[in-house]
Amino acid sequence: MKRIAVIVLLMMYLPVAAQQATQVSLATAALQLHWKQFQEQWRLNSIVVNHQGSWQQLPHVNGEYTFLYAKEKPDTTPVALYDKAGKQLHFPEPIYRYILPLWEKALQPVSMNTAGEAAYLYPSAVKKTGNQTLCFTAENDKASIIATWQPDTAFPADILVKISLQAKAAGYFSLATPTLATVPEKELAWGGIPGYFQSNAIEKDFIKAYAYMQGIPDKPVIVRERTAATLAAFVSTRQHLTIGVIPAPGTGRDPWEHAVKTQDNWQTGLSLMNRKASLTPTAYHPVLGEKGSFLEKGDTVTFSFRYTIRRADWYTVFKHAVNDVYHFADFLSLKKTRQSLSSRILTMYQYLINDSTSLWKREQYNGVDIGAQAYLGGVYGAQKDAMKNADYGAMWMLAAITEDTVLQQTRLPYARNFKLQQQDHNPGFFHGATAGQYYLTKSKRFTEEWGPYTEPIGITYYMLMDIGNLLLFQPGDTTLRKALQAAADKLLAWMDTDGHWEVAYDLTSGKPMFTDIADLRPTFYGLLVAYNILKDEKYLAAARKGADWYIREAIQKGHFLGVCGDTRFVPDFATGQSAQAFLHLYETTREEKYLRAAIRTAQLYTTSIYTHPIPSAQKKIVNGMARQDWEISQVGLSFEHGGTLGSANQRGPILLASHAGMFVNMFMQTHDSLFLHMARAAALGRDAFVDTTTGVASYYWDVMNKGAGPYPHHAWWQIGWITDYLLAEIKLRSAGSVTFPHGFITPKVGPHLTYGFATGSVYGTPAKLLLKPGLIEIANPYIDYYCAINTAQKKLWLISLNNDDDAQKSTVQIDYTKVINHTGIKPVTVFGISNRGERTRLSTRNSFPLTLAPYGLQVIEINYQLTENATTK
Numbered sequence: 001m002k003r004i005a006v007i008v009l010l011m012m013y014l015p016v017a018a019q020q021a022t023q024v025s026l027a028t029a030a031l032q033l034h035w036k037q038f039q040e041q042w043r044l045n046s047i048v049v050n051h052q053g054s055w056q057q058l059p060h061v062n063g064e065y066t067f068l069y070a071k072e073k074p075d076t077t078p079v080a081l082y083d084k085a086g087k088q089l090h091f092p093e094p095i096y097r098y099i100l101p102l103w104e105k106a107l108q109p110v111s112m113n114t115a116g117e118a119a120y121l122y123p124s125a126v127k128k129t130g131n132q133t134l135c136f137t138a139e140n141d142k143a144s145i146i147a148t149w150q151p152d153t154a155f156p157a158d159i160l161v162k163i164s165l166q167a168k169a170a171g172y173f174s175l176a177t178p179t180l181a182t183v184p185e186k187e188l189a190w191g192g193i194p195g196y197f198q199s200n201a202i203e204k205d206f207i208k209a210y211a212y213m214q215g216i217p218d219k220p221v222i223v224r225e226r227t228a229a230t231l232a233a234f235v236s237t238r239q240h241l242t243i244g245v246i247p248a249p250g251t252g253r254d255p256w257e258h259a260v261k262t263q264d265n266w267q268t269g270l271s272l273m274n275r276k277a278s279l280t281p282t283a284y285h286p287v288l289g290e291k292g293s294f295l296e297k298g299d300t301v302t303f304s305f306r307y308t309i310r311r312a313d314w315y316t317v318f319k320h321a322v323n324d325v326y327h328f329a330d331f332l333s334l335k336k337t338r339q340s341l342s343s344r345i346l347t348m349y350q351y352l353i354n355d356s357t358s359l360w361k362r363e364q365y366n367g368v369d370i371g372a373q374a375y376l377g378g379v380y381g382a383q384k385d386a387m388k389n390a391d392y393g394a395m396w397m398l399a400a401i402t403e404d405t406v407l408q409q410t411r412l413p414y415a416r417n418f419k420l421q422q423q424d425h426n427p428g429f430f431h432g433a434t435a436g437q438y439y440l441t442k443s444k445r446f447t448e449e450w451g452p453y454t455e456p457i458g459i460t461y462y463m464l465m466d467i468g469n470l471l472l473f474q475p476g477d478t479t480l481r482k483a484l485q486a487a488a489d490k491l492l493a494w495m496d497t498d499g500h501w502e503v504a505y506d507l508t509s510g511k512p513m514f515t516d517i518a519d520l521r522p523t524f525y526g527l528l529v530a531y532n533i534l535k536d537e538k539y540l541a542a543a544r545k546g547a548d549w550y551i552r553e554a555i556q557k558g559h560f561l562g563v564c565g566d567t568r569f570v571p572d573f574a575t576g577q578s579a580q581a582f583l584h585l586y587e588t589t590r591e592e593k594y595l596r597a598a599i600r601t602a603q604l605y606t607t608s609i610y611t612h613p614i615p616s617a618q619k620k621i622v623n624g625m626a627r628q629d630w631e632i633s634q635v636g637l638s639f640e641h642g643g644t645l646g647s648a649n650q651r652g653p654i655l656l657a658s659h660a661g662m663f664v665n666m667f668m669q670t671h672d673s674l675f676l677h678m679a680r681a682a683a684l685g686r687d688a689f690v691d692t693t694t695g696v697a698s699y700y701w702d703v704m705n706k707g708a709g710p711y712p713h714h715a716w717w718q719i720g721w722i723t724d725y726l727l728a729e730i731k732l733r734s735a736g737s738v739t740f741p742h743g744f745i746t747p748k749v750g751p752h753l754t755y756g757f758a759t760g761s762v763y764g765t766p767a768k769l770l771l772k773p774g775l776i777e778i779a780n781p782y783i784d785y786y787c788a789i790n791t792a793q794k795k796l797w798l799i800s801l802n803n804d805d806d807a808q809k810s811t812v813q814i815d816y817t818k819v820i821n822h823t824g825i826k827p828v829t830v831f832g833i834s835n836r837g838e839r840t841r842l843s844t845r846n847s848f849p850l851t852l853a854p855y856g857l858q859v860i861e862i863n864y865q866l867t868e869n870a871t872t873k
Contacts, residue, residue: 194607233281277793335685347695371414376710389750393754394720432490450565461747463487488530499549580751636681652701657682658750661724780810802852
């Protein structure tokens with residue numbers, strides 16, 4: 001009987017034993033992945049993450065493989081969209097001709113992830129090769145797959161994966177990254193694809209998510225790498241775990257492969273969902289129907305990528321992709337500079353005081369002479385007759401620091417008149433608002449860029465920020481002061497009780513327009529400007545209310561709106577501007593929540609900076625000229641606007657690096673090196689985009705070095721952002737010992753600030769900014785400079801910056817006849833001052849040696865006396 005009982009027991013347990021899974025694992029100090037075999041399929045069974053010695057389970061693990069197959073090339077007919085009632089949606093309106101083709105392409109079946117058929121499979125076999133490499137195989141009737149998985153020995157939270165697919169039938173194939181784990185909507189903390197999506201929630205309004213980047217789309221759309229600023233997708237859970245997928249360098253398109261623009265190539269797709277619409281970071285390569293996706297029977301295609309799984313926030317994983325995988329900071333060691341930024345400012349200065357080259361125009365309007373530069377871009381109702389001024393702060397700043405009479409007498413008075421006439425003076429609903437950015441000479445009227453409407457943020461930009469900057473230089477101008485107050489009162493009157501504004505008002509009816517989107521822009525900043533000038537507490541209280549609403553509705557959700565009317569306000573550089581607006585509000589109130597908001601917004605804006613493909617010294621041809629790849633690289637440059645509809649899709653990024661100074665300031669606040677590296681990558685070594693005659697860089701990347709083109713006023717913005725960047729670097733490198741007070745942000749291209757209206761400090765001595773043609777000559781283009789002067793104490797300072805990662809030497813020549821108009825000076829005593837403030841006596845002459853450490857600072861202080869007949873000897 002005992003023997004029979006034993007046999008029965010064995011028979012009971014044999015089926016269980018036969019079904020028990022065999023397990024394989026990959027393990028590092030930071031991560032463990034375990035697979036088990038169930039019914040001849042190898043499935044991912046668990047993922048555990050180590051954080052400071054504590055292991056945490058990642059729920060909802062999966063491990064399913066997917067590839068897409070289409071026998072014929074996928075259809076390109078856009079997918080129709082319908083509202084909840086079943087009515088077809090038509091977006092955008094026909095007037096938005098620039099973005100209509102982009103939207104139609106974004107709705108094609110490949111982008112919408114409905115093209116072809118999806119094959120889902122699990123590996124049927126696994127082999128361990130070496131200590132830490134697993135090789136999985138899977139197949140169906142269309143293809144066989146071999147996938148190798150291994151830890152990255154340099155980064156223990158990373159798993160490197162290489163998948164090879166061999167076709168069993170001819171057709172188009174696309175490999176997807178396997179689904180490691182899915183994240184239920186209720187467990188989502190954040191999801192992002194840099195340049196496309198950044199949010200803490202899935203948005204059911206598809207247009208709001210897909211076109212405006214306000215929320216994660218509820219469909220598994222696949223986006224192009226051309227406006228994915230960093231090739232990565234990541235999802236964070238409420239359990240503080242982040243999963244990232246990062247395609248290997250070289251997987252994405254090269255925007256300029258050899259001699260022509262290849263920006264439109266599509267080699268890698270990114271999504272925040274798998275094909276089944278489960279939330280999980282996913283990448284696709286090759287893209288179905290695109291280059292490399294067609295395979296004959298027996299052909300093979302390979303996709304290499306990595307997973308990053310950490311107990312960390314999205315920003316940590318994003319920085320890992322930028323710094324460790326795509327080696328962003330290495331770009332700075334490649335660059336070579338042919339012209340210093342200081343020299344560029346002075347070259348542009350000569351361009352701007354020339355009526356012909358700068359397209360300066362004067363017109364009469366309402367009996368007043370107004371002046372601005374011709375604008376040859378698209379403007380609503382224009383007949384190539386538009387006029388515009390760009391950076392009022394830079395105009396007044398350059399006139400002040402150069403003491404130039406051409407600017408002071410032939411530019412500023414008429415630009416001031418233009419600004420005053422730009423305001424609506426008629427009684428009624430629009431009194432105090434902006435009449436329009438542009439003046440049309442043929443129809444003699446002001447107009448907005450893309451329609452008959454006015455925006456509250458237009459009041460902030462073109463009335464409050466511009467006039468505020470003017471009043472810093474001309475505080476006694478009562479006419480400007482009244483205009484500022486009228487604008488501030490209008491902006492205050494238009495603010496809703498909860499602190500928000502409408503996007504725009506129709507000029508005929510006065511009714512709100514664009515009610516499908518919210519004014520997620522730093523409109524509140526105009527009231528902060530009004531407070532700083534007028535000192536009325538009601539403006540500060542309103543600015544804080546607007547800022548608090550903006551924190552709740554924009555920053556915490558990752559939702560933003562842009563300021564470019566021609567793209568129907570898709571998010572743009574106003575996001576970076578928001579960071580500076582909060583930093584200024586923090587300086588005024590000292591409330592920590594505004595500093596936190598500034599830093600958070602700046603972090604979000606780093607995802608609008610290109611970090612791929614990795615720059616190299618590869619030879620390329622640009623407009624018949626040999627260039628190295630790094631010279632024309634998009635890396636380090638920011639969008640005008642990205643996403644599905646932004647100009648970066650066709651034109652690439654822009655050269656107007658308005659964010660550079662703000663990023664240096666953010667580095668000073670946070671010590672986060674990404675800010676500093678991004679600032680320097682944007683600002684330095686961009687000579688391939690600069691017109692050598694005028695010093696003006698092209699606006700869009702794809703036109704390379706064609707200068708201002710139809711936008712001559714952009715030179716003012718370039719002078720503004722370069723000065724803002726250089727003064728921020730001076731403050732950083734002197735540890736705050738050389739600093740100058742900043743004014744307000746300039747409209748509308750980003751966060752750079754105005755200077756030159758008040759004295760600063762050079763190692764404790766009051767100093768006024770000074771920059772004049774011919775005053776300073778430094779042959780080394782890696783050395784930038786600014787000057788400062790204290791005429792009361794008769795002190796002149798040369799502040800020199802090494803903008804390279806190698807030590808630099810040069811000689812600075814000073815022409816003492818150029819320091820003070822109509823008066824000569826000669827040196828009495830001269831001191832060299834190190835970045836630590838150490839003083840060394842130098843000989844009195846007109847040339848001095850410069851020796852600067854990598855990214856170093858050197859100050860020369862010249863104590864002088866006046867002389868009627870000073871020479872340069």
